[in-house]
Amino acid sequence: MTTTQEARHPMAKYLRPGAEVTTFCPGCGDGMIAHSVLRALDDDGADLDDFAFVCGIGCAGWIPSPYINVDTLHTTHGRPLAFATGVKLAQPDTKVVVISGDGDLTAIGGNHLIHAARRDMDLTVICVNNRIYGMTGGQVAPTTPEGVKTATTPYGAEGRPFDLCRLVEAAGATYVARWTTAQPRFITRSVKRALAHKGFAFIEVMSQCPVHFGKLSGEGSGAHMHDIMRDNSVPLRRAAGLDPADLDGKWVVGELTHVAAVPSAAGG
Secondary structure (H helix, E strand, O other), X not given: OOOOOOOOOOOHHHEOOOOOOOOOOOOOOHHHHHHHHHHHHHHOOOXXXXXXXXXXXXXXXXXXXXXXXXXXXXXXXXXXXXXXXXXXXXXXXXXXXXXXXXXXXXXXXXXXXXXXXXXXXXXXXXXXXXXXXXXXXXXXXXXXXXXXXXXOOOOOOOOOOOOHHHHHHHHXXXXXXXXXXXXXXXXHHHHHHHHHOOOOEEEEEEOOOHHHHHHHHOOOOHHHHHHHHHHOEEEHHHHOOOOHHHHOOOEEEEEEEEOOXXXXXXXX
């Protein structure tokens, strides 16, 4: 007589009981990012008791809360970095990780972002950039490409979108990386390096939102959006030899900044 054992995801051991079935939309990249983050913790043999995860309001906020079985603060909109700063100042030995979306971190939360980077706070920030407000109906975000029609820009988004990596680098971040969901192993590697970095570490992950951005921009399904990100990712070394015009509409991916942190009283 043979017995069968139900297959279980290798990262399920880090999830809260009952959280193995997610509410992410079909085709969303958040599940892929969650796996890459958990893989980094697993590779390092991390003890989740040493961590605190902080998130704001939005689709990406559901990655740590309620799924990861770790101390978590699910905070008010735009304020995860303010809460994370408080946690780090109160518990300097705790590894504080912020996972949130581009709208949450760079619109209402934009000032918290640039000042946390300016202070070179010892925080790891993972910004899931789907280029739109995905959870609240598909409104324009600071990262929405010019001309894309959204729920709040029926005639097309105006103005150039933020380059988030350049923004935090200029503000003072000492570790900055960008990847897309088409490079999950590199996301894992960057998370491991960001956690080991003493200072403000910022990882931007371009992610697909087929429900809103894919529909409104014409990029279509999650699988098609994934392929677009894969085909339009340019490694940093190759990008250095290209004319800026050749990079229009592309994502330069890699570790864009990695320097020693500047010691500060704020936890850097």
